[in-house]
Amino acid sequence: MSEPADANDPTRARLFVTAALDTGGDVALDARAAHYLTTVLRLKPGAEIAVFNGRDGEFAAKLVTARKRASALEIGAQRRAQPPEPDVWLLFAPVKRARIDLIAEKATELGVTRLCPVITRRTAVARVNLARLAAIAIEAAEQCERLSVPTVDPPLPLETVLARWPAGRTLLVGDEAGGGRPLGAALADLKPGPWALLVGPEGGFAEAELDALRRFQFVTPVGLGPRVLRADTAVTAALAVVQCLIGDWGHPPRS
Amino acid sequence: MSEPADANDPTRARLFVTAALDTGGDVALDARAAHYLTTVLRLKPGAEIAVFNGRDGEFAAKLVTARKRASALEIGAQRRAQPPEPDVWLLFAPVKRARIDLIAEKATELGVTRLCPVITRRTAVARVNLARLAAIAIEAAEQCERLSVPTVDPPLPLETVLARWPAGRTLLVGDEAGGGRPLGAALADLKPGPWALLVGPEGGFAEAELDALRRFQFVTPVGLGPRVLRADTAVTAALAVVQCLIGDWGHPPRS
Numbered sequence: 001m002s003e004p005a006d007a008n009d010p011t012r013a014r015l016f017v018t019a020a021l022d023t024g025g026d027v028a029l030d031a032r033a034a035h036y037l038t039t040v041l042r043l044k045p046g047a048e049i050a051v052f053n054g055r056d057g058e059f060a061a062k063l064v065t066a067r068k069r070a071s072a073l074e075i076g077a078q079r080r081a082q083p084p085e086p087d088v089w090l091l092f093a094p095v096k097r098a099r100i101d102l103i104a105e106k107a108t109e110l111g112v113t114r115l116c117p118v119i120t121r122r123t124a125v126a127r128v129n130l131a132r133l134a135a136i137a138i139e140a141a142e143q144c145e146r147l148s149v150p151t152v153d154p155p156l157p158l159e160t161v162l163a164r165w166p167a168g169r170t171l172l173v174g175d176e177a178g179g180g181r182p183l184g185a186a187l188a189d190l191k192p193g194p195w196a197l198l199v200g201p202e203g204g205f206a207e208a209e210l211d212a213l214r215r216f217q218f219v220t221p222v223g224l225g226p227r228v229l230r231a232d233t234a235v236t237a238a239l240a241v242v243q244c245l246i247g248d249w250g251h252p253p254r255s
Numbered sequence: 256m257s258e259p260a261d262a263n264d265p266t267r268a269r270l271f272v273t274a275a276l277d278t279g280g281d282v283a284l285d286a287r288a289a290h291y292l293t294t295v296l297r298l299k300p301g302a303e304i305a306v307f308n309g310r311d312g313e314f315a316a317k318l319v320t321a322r323k324r325a326s327a328l329e330i331g332a333q334r335r336a337q338p339p340e341p342d343v344w345l346l347f348a349p350v351k352r353a354r355i356d357l358i359a360e361k362a363t364e365l366g367v368t369r370l371c372p373v374i375t376r377r378t379a380v381a382r383v384n385l386a387r388l389a390a391i392a393i394e395a396a397e398q399c400e401r402l403s404v405p406t407v408d409p410p411l412p413l414e415t416v417l418a419r420w421p422a423g424r425t426l427l428v429g430d431e432a433g434g435g436r437p438l439g440a441a442l443a444d445l446k447p448g449p450w451a452l453l454v455g456p457e458g459g460f461a462e463a464e465l466d467a468l469r470r471f472q473f474v475t476p477v478g479l480g481p482r483v484l485r486a487d488t489a490v491t492a493a494l495a496v497v498q499c500l501i502g503d504w505g506h507p508p509r510s
Contacts, residue, residue, distance in 0.1 A: 083481075102357075109488050111480070144482040184499045224495075225366070225504035226338075227399040233364050233491060240479075240492030241499045244439045249480035 013041055013049040014058075014142045016149055017073075021056040025075045026064070034071035037063060050079060054148040057082040082147055086247045089114040089196035090239070091171070094125040094155065095231050102232040104133045108140035108150055110239035111248060116196075117155035122203040128155045158198075158209065165218055170195040172242065173213050173221045174234050176204050180221030183238060187245045190220065197242065199234045268296055268304040269313075269397045271404055272328075276311040281319070282328045289326035292318060305334060309403040312337040337402055341502045344369040344424075344451035345405075345494070346416060349380040350486050357487040359388045363395035363405055365494035366503060371451075372410035377458040383410045413453075413464065420473055425450040427497065428468050428476045429489050431459050435476030438493060442500045445475065452497065454489045 015037070019027045029037070037043045043063050051061045051073060060076035090112040092103050107115060115137065117128045134152045141149045165171070170190060173180070174197070180186065198213075205213070213219050224234055243249045270292070274282045284292065292298045298318050306316045306328060315331035345367045347358050362370060370392065372383045389407045396404045420426070425445060428435070429452070435441065453468075460468070468474050479489055498504045 105485075106488055106491070109482055109484050110492065111482060144484065146482050182499070182505050184504060223504070225498055225502075227364055227366060227401050229364050229399065230360075233361055236361070236488060236491040237365065237495030240495045243480055244437070244496045247480075249439065249478070250437050 013037070013043075014145070015049055015051045015061070015073075016138045016142055017051050017053050019053065021051060021053050021059045021075055021078075023059065023075055023077055027051065027061070027073045027075060029071040029073065038071060048076075049073075051075065052147045055082060058147055080147065085111060085113065085148060086243070087194045088112050088239070088242075088247070089116055089169075089194075090150075090235065091116045091118045091158075091161065091196060091198040092231065092235060093118060093120045093123040093158075093199070093201035094128045095202060096125060099230070099232045100125070100128070100133070101136055103235050104136040104152075105140045106232065106236040107239065108137045108146065109144045110236065111146070111243055112150050112239065113148070114153065115150050116153045116161065118158040118161050118198070119155055120158045120201055121206040121209055123201045124203070130154060159212070162213070162216060165216070168193050169218060171198055171216070171219045172196070172238065173198045173219055174200065174224055174229075174238055175210065175221035176200070176224070176228055176234075177207075177210055178223065179210065179214065180223040183222040183224060183241050184245065186220050186222045187242060190246060195242065195246075197235070197238050199231055199238065202231055268292070268298075269400070270304055270306045270316070270328075271393045271397055272306050272308050274308065276306060276308050276314045276330055276333075278314065278330055278332055280330045282306065282316070282330060284326040284328065293326060303331075304328070306330065307402045310337060313402055335402065340366060340368065340403060341498070342449045343367050343494070343497075343502070344371055344449075345490065346371045346373045346413075346426075346451060346453040347486065347490060348373060348375045348378040348413075348454070348456035349383045349410065350457055351380060354485070354487045355380070355383070355388070356391055358490050359391040359407075360395045361487065361491040362494065363392045363401065364399045365491065366401070366498055367405050367494065368403070369408065370405050371408045371416065373413040373416050373453070374410055375413050375456055376461040376464055378456045379458070385409060414467070417468070417471060420471070423448050424473060426453055426471070426474045427451070427493065428453045428474055429455065429479055429484075429493055430465065430476035431455070431479070431483055432462075432465055433478065434465065434469065435478040438477040438479060438496050439500065441475050441477045442497060445501060450497065450501075452490070452493050454486055454493065457486055 047063045052058045058080040059078050061073040064074045065072050090107045094117050137150050302318045307313045313335040314333050316328040319329045320327050345362045349372050392405050
């Protein structure tokens with residue numbers, strides 16, 4: 001439901017749907033999707049877009065009815081198969097609204113598969129609007145040509161998440177106190193396997209939290225350079241470096 | 256003039272000033288700085304902050320008068336010498352206001368020394384508020400513990416900037432059309448020396464622009480992974496990778 005990159009070209013519109021996709025099938029659109037296609041993009045019956053659902057790849061689709069409350073798509077040929085993607089979790093302390101929106105958007109653009117809000121001692125924001133984060137993730141996935149949408153977990157205390165940590169997944173922790181190795185050096189020695197990134201709140205982690213984190217074998221504290229980054233900057237910056245060095249940036253862009 | 260990371264601790268406030276800094280000297284504050292210290296942070300005479308000017312390092316400073324239109328600082332001991340920093344330019348096509356603000360903020364956090372708006376064929380935004388970008392850069396520098404502030408150039412057509420390009424500086428161009436090598440691989444072969452990053456508008460470069468760019472010896476087109484990034488995401492992501500791999504991320508954070 002994002003604006004296509006070239007706003008004059010509505011045929012580049014991409015839409016995330018939850019229904020199964022199969023050539024020749026039909027998909028009814030929910031109110032949000034119908035509004036976007038018929039009111040925002042002013043598409044008429046017969047217009048062609050692309051759809052994806054995170055499982056079946058990307059399909060061409062044709063708008064067959066275009067009424068606000070009863071729009072449907074006729075599914076055409078598959079354009080792209082569902083690609084494998086690195087399994088990447090982002091743990092982040094909720095921050096103020098504009099910044100948490102950016103975190104969800106950037107994490108999606110950088111290939112995160114699971115968004116996990118975690119409550120730390122200095123987390124200043126108590127409530128997290130999960131529906132809003134999920135909507136932002138969908139929009140970002142549509143915009144960035146990705147064929148999947150990250151899941152959004154309900155917020156949990158950081159200690160709970162750590163206590164339940166799955167075996168074999170490395171947790172990179174952005175350590176602004178200076179205790180971590182530079183990210184590039186840490187990644188050079190990282191054992192292969194799934195990973196996650198934890199970025200703390202704007203005020204940083206409490207010293208006791210950092211001590212506790214460092215005691216876990218699966219934790220690798222990392223440094224993100226000589227400047228103190230805002231939480232949303234740290235998310236984008238660290239994810240970009242990891243995707244570039246051990247993730248999926250070896251692949252050419254999709255188009 | 257940023258909120259300190261811990262908003263309960265106004266002694267962590269950092270202020271950028273243009274005056275020369277020397278222990279024992281005085282610095283008169285402009286209206287903006289005085290408002291921030293006395294009204295926003297409610298500092299009283301005698302409060303201690305830190306100041307920097309991009310040339311003399313960081314100094315302790317004491318508020319000696321605290322009136323809205325006549326506030327001054329008494330400069331104390333030098334806390335940090337002015338560090339050397341990589342000479343990094345960012346060329347970016349102006350985008351809508353919220354996104355261009357993010358570009359200025361993130362570029363500053365990631366160590367850019369010169370912000371150069373460039374007009375490309377698909378640049379949708381004609382006017383650039385340079386004073387606003389400069390103010391955002393100052394705030395971001397104060398916030399991120401950096402001791403310098405990037406300069407902000409007036410916008411120029413991309414072809415003018417390329418025609419005047421200085422010898423010896425590599426220009427990394429974010430090429431969403433897929434013509435570039437993955438950024439990590441391109442950096443491994445980069446010759447040492449100053450560099451710049453060019454990120455195009457949301458609609459991408461025109462094909463003729465990309466062709467023209469690729470003909471310059473100083474241009475290295477680079478790919479930023481399989482997803483199509485928004486302009487502000489591309490800025491943060493590419494700068495982080497370059498600072499991590501060939502820039503100043505080997506240094507521990509300042510504190």
